[in-house]
Structures are given as structure tokens and as C-alpha cells.
Amino acid sequence: MNFFKRTIPMTIAFVMGVLMAFQYYVPHESSQNLLKVVTRWGMIISGFAMFIGAYSLFHMHWNRIRQKVAGWGYSIFVFCGAGITIIFGLINGGEFFWNDKQAGTMFDWIFDNVQVPAGATIFSILAFFMASAAYRTFRARNKEATILLIAAIIVMLGRVPIGTMISQYIPVAADWIMSVPNLAAKRAILIGVSIGVIATSIKIIFGIERAYLGGGD
Amino acid sequence: MEKLLKIDRRIIFILVALAVTIPLLFRFKMSVPPTTHVQSMYDKIDSLPKGSHVLISFDYDPSSKEELQPMARALLHHCFSKDIKVIGMTLYPAGTGLAVKAIKEIGKEYGKRSGIDYVFLGFKAGSSLVILNMGEDIYTAFQKDFYGKKTVGMPALKGVSSLRDIDYAVNLTAGGIYEAWIVYGREKYNFELGVGCTAVMGPEMYPFIQSKQLTGFLGGLKGAAEYETLVGHKDRASAGMAPQSVVHVLVVCFILFGNFLYFASGRKK
Numbered sequence: 001m002n003f004f005k006r007t008i009p010m011t012i013a014f015v016m017g018v019l020m021a022f023q024y025y026v027p028h029e030s031s032q033n034l035l036k037v038v039t040r041w042g043m044i045i046s047g048f049a050m051f052i053g054a055y056s057l058f059h060m061h062w063n064r065i066r067q068k069v070a071g072w073g074y075s076i077f078v079f080c081g082a083g084i085t086i087i088f089g090l091i092n093g094g095e096f097f098w099n100d101k102q103a104g105t106m107f108d109w110i111f112d113n114v115q116v117p118a119g120a121t122i123f124s125i126l127a128f129f130m131a132s133a134a135y136r137t138f139r140a141r142n143k144e145a146t147i148l149l150i151a152a153i154i155v156m157l158g159r160v161p162i163g164t165m166i167s168q169y170i171p172v173a174a175d176w177i178m179s180v181p182n183l184a185a186k187r188a189i190l191i192g193v194s195i196g197v198i199a200t201s202i203k204i205i206f207g208i209e210r211a212y213l214g215g216g217d
Numbered sequence: 218m219e220k221l222l223k224i225d226r227r228i229i230f231i232l233v234a235l236a237v238t239i240p241l242l243f244r245f246k247m248s249v250p251p252t253t254h255v256q257s258m259y260d261k262i263d264s265l266p267k268g269s270h271v272l273i274s275f276d277y278d279p280s281s282k283e284e285l286q287p288m289a290r291a292l293l294h295h296c297f298s299k300d301i302k303v304i305g306m307t308l309y310p311a312g313t314g315l316a317v318k319a320i321k322e323i324g325k326e327y328g329k330r331s332g333i334d335y336v337f338l339g340f341k342a343g344s345s346l347v348i349l350n351m352g353e354d355i356y357t358a359f360q361k362d363f364y365g366k367k368t369v370g371m372p373a374l375k376g377v378s379s380l381r382d383i384d385y386a387v388n389l390t391a392g393g394i395y396e397a398w399i400v401y402g403r404e405k406y407n408f409e410l411g412v413g414c415t416a417v418m419g420p421e422m423y424p425f426i427q428s429k430q431l432t433g434f435l436g437g438l439k440g441a442a443e444y445e446t447l448v449g450h451k452d453r454a455s456a457g458m459a460p461q462s463v464v465h466v467l468v469v470c471f472i473l474f475g476n477f478l479y480f481a482s483g484r485k486k
Contacts, residue, residue: 040357108314116279119279120282124283149472160461160462179423
């Protein structure tokens with residue numbers, strides 16, 4: 001079993017890792033054809049990953065209903081919502097799923113009148129919680145917090161037209177905060193993350209990092 | 218003092234709701250002068266000749282629609298008014314509905330036809346792999362458009378075989394996919410790229426602007442409003458500037474008042 005669960009995946013990771021790393025620097029036609037084939041394989045696998053995601057979601061909510069855990073009633077809505085949407089998607093306005101996508105179907109109606117307003121509502125609730133959190137917890141407790149607080153106020157005012165109406169220097173100061181300290185911090189994080197990604201990739205290619213294989217036998 | 222520090226959060230919620238609704242009801246206007254990052258994106262598209270190809274990747278879903286959909290609409294107004302051919306696509310499964318709506322509505326205003334003046338390629342799973350595949354051959358990545366029409370020989374894609382042939386690309390994003398567009402798209406296939414993102418993502422764009430990997434970016438509703446001003450087609454983003462400004466001022470007042478109480482009460486937790 002070790003051969004199938006460890007040796008084969010690690011060999012695939014090594015061969016593909018080394019091959020694709022070299023491919024990036026070889027502008028030959030065969031190299032480009034290889035990239036075309038490999039990316040197409042990747043896209044197909046990604047498609048299957050979506051099915052696994054859906055299965056995982058339904059499995060989790062089914063278990064919640066079966067075990068009657070707190071709030072299990074909400075899980076019923078997951079099945080209702082997904083079920084109704086899938087049915088109307090398959091019906092495809094009476095032309096069914098094997099035909100091209102039809103316009104103005106019930107599926108589109110559900111998207112426009114349920115998913116869009118629901119998504120926008122959830123996102124807009126953030127503004128209320130942020131305002132509450134700003135009032136309750138954003139305190140100038142020490143030097144660092146005070147700097148953060150002043151920077152936040154300048155950027156908040158500088159990022160809306162009213163900032164210019166208060167003072168023409170507020171947007172300039174906000175832009176300086178973004179272009180100098182923010183940029184420096186972001187770049188440092190970006191470089192750190194990139195080096196981490198390269199190191200992890202090398203560890204995976206050479207079989208040092210094996211967490212992606214999963215645990216147990 | 219103690220009472221004010223422990224104010225019911227529902228009062229704060231009511232104040233925020235009022236700060237949003239009152240400016241919307243009275244509709245006072247605010248000038249939105251364009252910033253350099255927005256201006257450079259506008260200038261790039263404006264410099265493109267008639268018949269050029271602009272790719273717009275609508276990588277967002279309904280949760281960030283309020284910020285990104287106005288950007289998409291303003292960009293489409295600009296492209297269609299200049300007779301630029303638009304290639305639409307999405308790497309988000311829930312992005313198709315919003316993209317179709319924006320392209321169809323704006324396209325109709327300018328009398329543009331699907332497959333001839335624009336094409337919507339739809340959704341494809343794989344994120345960075347799709348970008349790489351499009352970089353090699355756009356027709357293998359998207360053999361059919363969203364409506365099931367074959368992409369090979371489509372007039373809207375005439376002269377385009379891969380991402381190398383795109384005159385300009387814009388990634389409207391609510392997530393980290395813009396990095397894939399930079400790394401696997403712009404850097405590898407050498408095309409110019411601009412990003413439209415949510416306001417909270419704005420600070421992440423600055424390193425890429427300085428390194429000239431992005432020509433510009435539209436940050437949040439204000440970025441969209443600035444683009445609407447440049448295009449001369451004020452829409453929902455411009456209308457949203459007044460409530461957004463008032464809410465920002467309100468939050469600043471909350472912070473200052475909260476700190477005043479904190480210090481006045483002898484820095485009690």
C-alpha cells in the first residue's frame with residue numbers, strides 16, 4: 001500500500017515539478033505543447049474538485065441534520081436552495097441541460113433575485129459591525145496603536161470625496177501612507193510569502209514535505 | 218461615562234443606517250476627481266484604436282457586486298463607446314450572471330452584438346491553469362462561448378489566438394486571483410494589465426503599481442466613481458459617494474468619541 005499511497009504520488013510530484021520548472025525557461029514548440037496539455041489536464045482535475053467540494057458540503061450538512069446538532073434546521077435550507085437551483089439549472093428554461101444555456105430562465109431569476117441580494121446583504125452587514133468595533137475597541141492604548149489610529153483616520157477620510165472638502169492635504173497624506181509605509185510593508189510580506197512558497201515547492205518536489213499526501217495508511 | 222462606553226450596539230447600527238439612507242434620499246452631489254492610478258487605466262484604454270481587444274475577467278460574485286459591478290459597467294461604457302472589442306470571462310463560478318448582465322445591458326445601449334463586437338466566454342475551473350492555457354491558445358481554453366457558440370472563427374476574436382494578442386486586460390477581482398493574472402498572465406505572455414478590486418484590497422496593489430506590473434487600479438466604489446467621471450457616465454458608484462463619505466465621517470467620529478471616553482474615564486478597559 002505504501003507504494004500506491006506514497007511512492008507513486010511522490011514520483012509524480014518530483015517528475016512534474018522538475019519538468020514544469022524547466023518548461024518555464026524553454027521557449028521551444030514542444031515545451032509549449034506540453035504546457036498546453038498539462039494545463040488542460042489541470043483544468044479537468046479542477047472541474048472534479050468542484051464536485052468534491054459540493055459532495056463535502058452536502059455530506060457535512062447531512063451529518064448535521066442526522067445528528068440534530070444545534071442549528072441543524074439551517075442545513076435543510078442548504079439542500080432546499082441547492083436542490084431548487086440545480087433542478088432549474090438542469091431544466092434550462094424547458095430546453096434541458098444538454099442544450100445551450102438559455103437566457104431569462106428560472107435559474108437566472110433565482111440568481112438575480114435570491115443570490116445577488118442575499119450576497120450583497122451579507123457583505124453590507126460588515127459596515128455595521130465595523131462601525132460598532134471602531135467605537136468599542138479602536139483605542140490609542142500605546143504608541144503603536146496611536147500611530148495606527150491616526151493613519152486609519154487619515155486614510156478613511158482621504159479615500160472619500162469628503163476628505164478633499166475638509167482639506168486638500170488629507171488625500172495627499174492618505175496617498176503618501178499608501179505609497180510609502182504601506183508599500184514597504186506589503187512588499188516585505190510579499191517577498192516573505194514568495195520565498196516561503198518557493199521553499200515549500202522545493203520540499204514537495206524532493207519529497208521532504210509530505211503533508212499533502214494525508215495521514216494514516 | 219460608563220453608560221456611553223457600553224452603549225447598545227443597536228444604537229450604533231441605527232446611526233449607520235441613517236448615515237446611509239439620508240444622503241441617498243437627499244442625493245447631494247460630490248465631485249470625484251480622478252486619482253493617478255485610475256487616470257492611467259483610463260488613458261491606456263482611451264489610447265487603443267478602434268477594433269482593439271480588451272479582455273475583462275469578471276472574477277467576483279454577488280457579495281462584492283456593489284463595488285465591482287459599477288467598475289465593470291464604467292469600463293464597458295468606455296470600451297463600447299470607442300468600438301473596442303470586449304472579451305469577457307470569469308474564473309468565479311458565480312461570476313457569470315453578473316458579467317452577462319453588465320455586458321448585455323451596456324452592449325445593447327451601444328448596439329453591440331454578441332460574437333461580433335464582444336464575446337462572453339463564461340466560466341472555466343482552474344484559475345491560474347486557465348490563464349496559462351489561454352496564454353498558449355485561447356481556443357483550447359474556451360472552445361465555445363457562454364452560449365455554446367464555437368469560438369474559432371468568431372469575428373469578436375479575429376486576430377486573437379492567445380493572451381499575447383490582447384491589447385489590454387482588466388481583472389475585476391474580489392480575491393487573490395489578480396496575482397495569478399500578474400504571474401502567469403502578464404509576466405509570461407507580456408500584455409498590459411489593470412486591476413479593479415474591492416476597497417480593502419486596494420493597499421495590496423501598490424507594490425505592483427510601483428514595479429509597473431499594473432498600469433493602474435480602481436479601488437472600491439470610489440475607484441468606480443472616478444472612472445465614471447472620466448467616462449462621463451455617472452451611475453451607481455457616483456451616487457454611492459455621498460453615503461460612503463458620511464459613513465466614513467461617522468466611523469471617524471465613533472473612533473474619536475470612543476477614545477475621548479476612554480481617556481476621560483481614566484483608561485478603563
